[in-house]
Amino acid sequence: xxxRILQTAVTLFLMSLIIFGALQAxxxxxxxxxxxxxxxxxxxxxxxxxxxxxxPVYLQYLRWIGNAFRxxxxxxxxxxxxxxxxxxxxxPVTFQLSLLAFFTSLLIAIPAGLVSAARRNTWLDxxxxxxxxxxxxxxxxxxxxxxxxxxxxxxxxxxSGGFVSIRSGLxxxxxxxxxxxxxxxxxMAASTMRITRASTLESLSQDYIRTARSKGLSExxxxxxxxxxxxxxxILTVIGVQFGTMLAGxxxxxxxxxxxxISRFLIDGVTNRDYPVVMATVLVISLGxxxxxxxxxxxxxxxxxxxxxx
Amino acid sequence: xRRHLRPKSLRAEPTKWRTRLRNVRRFFDPLTVIAAMVVxxxxxxxxxxxxxAPYGYEDMMxxxxxxPPSLQHLLGTDNFGRDTFSRLVFGAxxxxxxxxVAVLIASTLGVAIGILSGFYGGSVDAILMRxxxxxxxxxxxxxxxxLITLLGPSVTSLIITMGIIYSPRxxxxxxxxxxxxxxxxYVEGARAVGVPNLRILARYVLPNIVGPLVVQASLLLPIxxxxxxxxxxxxxxxxxxxxxxxxxxxxxxxxxxxxxxLTVFPGAAIAAIVLSVNLLGxxxxxxxxxxxRRRL
Numbered sequence: 093x094x095x096r097i098l099q100t101a102v103t104l105f106l107m108s109l110i111i112f113g114a115l116q117a118x119x120x121x122x123x124x125x126x127x128x129x130x131x132x133x134x135x136x137x138x139x140x141x142x143x144x145x146x147x148p149v150y151l152q153y154l155r156w157i158g159n160a161f162r163x164x165x166x167x168x169x170x171x172x173x174x175x176x177x178x179x180x181x182x183x184p185v186t187f188q189l190s191l192l193a194f195f196t197s198l199l200i201a202i203p204a205g206l207v208s209a210a211r212r213n214t215w216l217d218x219x220x221x222x223x224x225x226x227x228x229x230x231x232x233x234x235x236x237x238x239x240x241x242x243x244x245x246x247x248x249x250x251x252s253g254g255f256v257s258i259r260s261g262l263x264x265x266x267x268x269x270x271x272x273x274x275x276x277x278x279x280m281a282a283s284t285m286r287i288t289r290a291s292t293l294e295s296l297s298q299d300y301i302r303t304a305r306s307k308g309l310s311e312x313x314x315x316x317x318x319x320x321x322x323x324x325x326x327i328l329t330v331i332g333v334q335f336g337t338m339l340a341g342x343x344x345x346x347x348x349x350x351x352x353x354i355s356r357f358l359i360d361g362v363t364n365r366d367y368p369v370v371m372a373t374v375l376v377i378s379l380g381x382x383x384x385x386x387x388x389x390x391x392x393x394x395x396x397x398x399x400x401x402x
Numbered sequence: 403x404r405r406h407l408r409p410k411s412l413r414a415e416p417t418k419w420r421t422r423l424r425n426v427r428r429f430f431d432p433l434t435v436i437a438a439m440v441v442x443x444x445x446x447x448x449x450x451x452x453x454x455a456p457y458g459y460e461d462m463m464x465x466x467x468x469x470p471p472s473l474q475h476l477l478g479t480d481n482f483g484r485d486t487f488s489r490l491v492f493g494a495x496x497x498x499x500x501x502x503v504a505v506l507i508a509s510t511l512g513v514a515i516g517i518l519s520g521f522y523g524g525s526v527d528a529i530l531m532r533x534x535x536x537x538x539x540x541x542x543x544x545x546x547x548x549l550i551t552l553l554g555p556s557v558t559s560l561i562i563t564m565g566i567i568y569s570p571r572x573x574x575x576x577x578x579x580x581x582x583x584x585x586x587x588y589v590e591g592a593r594a595v596g597v598p599n600l601r602i603l604a605r606y607v608l609p610n611i612v613g614p615l616v617v618q619a620s621l622l623l624p625i626x627x628x629x630x631x632x633x634x635x636x637x638x639x640x641x642x643x644x645x646x647x648x649x650x651x652x653x654x655x656x657x658x659x660x661x662x663x664l665t666v667f668p669g670a671a672i673a674a675i676v677l678s679v680n681l682l683g684x685x686x687x688x689x690x691x692x693x694x695r696r697r698l
Binding site: 103106107110111114115222225226228229230231233234237238240241245335336337339340343344347348358359361362363365367370374377378381382385 | 543648
């Protein structure tokens with residue numbers, strides 16, 4: 093287990109090197125970019141000194157990563173606000189949205205996958221599989237827009253965007269997050285459903301299933317308890333990868349629903365070519381992604397005692 | 403399944419002819435046929451847009467602004483009085499072009515890295531594979547966004563970005579293939595008679611590992627099309643006035659209440675092409691690998 097955590101740390105370190113290295117390769121001088129069109133030689137020199145741009149590259153890296161460890165992620169070039177403060181406001185929003193989307197996807201995918209496996213090759217199975225393929229293929233920002241069109245503009249059940257904190261009441265909170273969570277959740281559900289089906293089918297062909305059936309257990313118990321439980325490992329793996337899908341999805345979904353989350357912040361950073369913002373958000377998101385996958389890995393041994401991390 | 407309990411020897415082996423017939427039927431599955439027709443239609447639109455589209459993509463008819471779908475304008479018009487159908491047709495070219503070129507770059511780059519790495523091994527291999535491990539262990543959208551920050555938003559940087567971020571998967575596959583092939587007798591033989599290394603790679607190694615690479619590349623195409631649409635939607639890809647489905651969606655957003663056709667149709671077009679390519683990819687995979695059939 094210690095080894096697994098160490099591995100995560102090394103990967104993260106390499107990632108931080110890549111992020112830093114990539115943005116070192118900016119064509120031109122960061123100080124010049126910052127000053128805009130009108131600047132004198134003196135101003136550039138002063139600014140370079142203030143930003144520490146004259147130091148050797150490795151020193152700049154160490155300073156950046158050292159500050160990041162202490163929670164100081166630098167200041168935005170555009171607004172000159174500290175990035176950590178901004179992230180502290182936005183992270184919880186993205187986290188809540190992701191969690192809701194995650195549960196939505198499981199609520200759809202697991203039952204659909206199980207039914208599909210148990211009723212293999214029936215119209216129900218066929219329908220579920222085509223639905224999953226459609227789910228993978230639909231651009232989720234479009235799904236989001238269509239939900240806004242239907243439920244916000246025509247039916248007026250939900251607001252057409254924005255985030256309402258839970259402190260303003262449960263009703264408005266759910267209404268503001270329902271459509272974005274559904275958009276993200278359905279996109280994730282597709283792959284999870286496919287792997288649930290495949291993995292359950294695999295375990296349904298095992299000997300212990302025959303034993304369970306011959307004991308006279310009902311088909312529902314055989315599928316949900318005996319087959320599904322043993323099918324969990326591949327499903328869990330895919331769910332781990334799904335955090336990445338969710339992240340890619342949330343980039344567009346936060347924009348569509350005007351949710352002030354971390355992905356929206358990242359996109360604004362990219363649009364404005366605000367390097368410190370991009371570096372900081374990518375680093376934080378990578379950390380979150382790694383931790384999520386570490387948790388998934390550690391869950392393996394909880395679900396299947398045969399897997400142990402020595 | 404109970405069927406599997408019968409010993410293998412008792413099961414009637416389908417004749418080769420019958421298997422082939424079944425494969426043909428699988429290809430004529432109604433969904434697959436519809437998917438193929440959609441892809442062909444989009445390819446025609448992308449190849450000869452000015453023949454298919456009734457108007458140019460920049461033709462503004464100021465008296466015809468925000469008109470709903472009609473016989474004159476099949477899919478309505480936008481806030482500049484431009485014909486949505488015509489813009490979709492021209493947009494098909496951008497989508498297909500960006501997707502195909504990105505996949506080609508990713509394949510070339512990935513296969514080159516993978517083959518060289520697998521063939522020569524050593525420290526170059528070790529460093530390259532470490533880098534690829536890191537790239538594969540994070541969502542590719544992160545790298546895409548870092549690269550676009552670096553290059554600035556444009557069609558070219560979008561293509562380069564996707565070419566780079568999708569190359570690791572192909573590199574992995576090409577490396578594995580090369581390593582399994584490089585000690586085969588025909589490679590040893592070629593080396594023994596003094597064929598230069600680069601020629602061995604091109605003539606003896608590559609043709610023997612190309613199958614899985616083509617499948618992987620074809621799976622990338624719908625992903626690349628979807629990513630192009632997403633990034634253009636976010637304003638980080640194709641820039642106006644070039645019509646791109648993603649950018650059209652984003653422009654149509656502000657008029658959603660009064661002109662919903664501006665968001666409905668471009669999204670439907672993206673969905674149609676991605677779904678069709680996915681369906682065809684599934685059918686092709688079934689066809690190439692019958693053992694996997696009905697499994698996934």
